Amino acid sequence: MSTGLDRGASAPSPAPTTTPATTPAGSPVVSRMRRFGPTIFAEMSALAVRTGAVNLGQGFPDSDGPASILDDAVTAIRSGHNQYPPGIGVPALLEAVAEHQHRFYGLPLDPTTEVLVTAGATEAVAASLLALCEPGDEVVVLEPTYDSYAAVIALAGAVQRSVPLLPGPDGFVLDRDGLRSAFSERTRVVLLNTPHNPTGAVLSAEEVAAVAALAVEFDAVVVTDEVYEHLVFDGRAHVPVATLPGMADRTLTVSSAGKTFSVTGWKVGWVSGPAPLVAAVRTVKQFLTYVNAGPFQPAVAAALALPDSFYSELAGDLQRRRDLLVAGLRSAGFAVSVPAGTYFVVADPRPLGHSDGTALCRELPHLAGVVGVPVSAFCEPGSVAAQAVEPLVRFTFCKSDAVLEEACDRLQALRSR
Secondary structure: OOOOOOOOOOOOOOOOOOOOOOOOOOOOOOHHHOOOOOOHHHHHHHHHHHHOOEEOOOOOOOOOOOHHHHHHHHHHHHOOOOOOOOOOOOHHHHHHHHHHHHHHHOOOOOOOOOEEEEOHHHHHHHHHHHHHOOOOOEEEEEEOOOHHHHHHHHHOOOEEEEEEEEEEOOEEEEOHHHHHHHOOOOEEEEEEEOOOOOOOOOOOHHHHHHHHHHHHHOOOEEEEEOOOOOOEOOOOOOOOHHHOOOOHHHEEEEEEHHHHOOOHHHOOEEEEOOHHHHHHHHHHHOOOOOOOOOOHHHHHHHHHOOOHHHHHHHHHHHHHHHHHHHHHHHHHOOEEEOOOEOOEEEEEOHHHOOOOHHHHHHHHHHHOOEEOEEHHHHOOOOOHHHHHHOOOEEEEOOOOHHHHHHHHHHHHHHHHO
8 A cells, every 4th residue: 555655746736825924024934934923822821921810721731740750750860861862762662652552552563663752742743744745735634723733834835725623512523525625636644633622522433534535545644643642531432543444554643741641841742653654754853853852751651551540530530620611611601512532622702792712812811810712723814614613712621620710710700791
């Protein structure tokens, strides 16, 4: 089965419609990056600091991960793991990732050729696209889409083709018609994200199979961002695309320690898949960060071997906090789509008289002392998805009970306006 690695450079296709430039006037940044300014997270976090608002905008925990992973990192630092690690990653972590994929999904991997450690999932995605895409190649993404994806596609000189995830009464669902129409003979990569940030959707087995079938039909490589793989709720199951028949040969699976072990600042990620694809990613990665997180890699390796009870308790605790925030948002007057996974709840403020999520997010610290993020910030302006999510606001629940309860109490002020 072809993975498309033998395809030559393709002729550029027309550039997509982009947003107006958001970099400062006169900036020397290359044209393909001029539409990317400071992220929405930077804007909203700065707003939270200025106003003293509770920050439910950016998805990072306010407590550290399990004590064992912290202790193992300290031990690694004190025992001399402070110089360059091997370029592909320390052997213990390569082996731990391979064992993790076999343990949870039945995927056999050779840790010496089919796993690569990266500076978080962000670098894994970036190195994958830079390795695989020629200028003008097309990359299919789900929209709303995590904000770094569009920037990396632009860096690669590729063209983004978006498939809407549309809000409904039971959460976000894949637009099947939009999925097929996003593919063409120029499709090079499908950049999949499930469990999905920012919507909290977990693609069903049928939805994942539909994506996989089109990837095979158009001979595309699938790069799948699964950083929230263990944060799935209500008895649902995460379905890795590499587990589907025939997909392991054309799939690069990305994950990281940040979300699973609440160590987002460590930036320890990995990409796994068939050796030729991983080698292509390694070719680029070595000229990005070269190596990273030497003393943290052995600690993550040990953490990946934690018992099943750790993973189930992690999901259960987050589900409880999800329910706490959902109840508070509903009490404040929002309509809420209950997420199937991740750190995030999407709320609809139209019952409160607000139809513009971006405007509300900028006003919310003053109205109620809380910060959220507009879901439209994760969309191309004017797209089908952008129009569908224009009113919606994303809040994170990976915070302590005290922080969530304070935010919910503050949000009650919206009902009196």
